Amino acid sequence: MVWHRATGEVDVMSSNPCIQAVVETPWYEGEPLWPWSVADYKLFSHIQLYDEMTDLEVGLIFAQLVQYNNLAETARSLTSHPKGSVR
Secondary structure, three states, X not given: OEEEOOOOEEEOOOOOOOOOOEEEOOOOOOOOOOOOOOOOOOOXXXXXXXXXXXXXXXXXXXXXXXXXXXXXXXXXXXXXXXXXXXX
């Protein structure tokens, strides 16, 4: 089964298998654990990684990586430093 992003159609009879990289959207209660803007996706859905992702979609991917790797405090401290002061 192949989902075509451009048309939104699913091709179930495709003879060419296709593996698509996806990341599950992050879950949180209350305030987000990250200080940047992210795309609005349904919780526990999957976002496909592709070459024309928006900045908000990339922010969502990074939010999941930060949360998954328990890096929330590190992310907050990096964004609170003046530009160029973190090494």
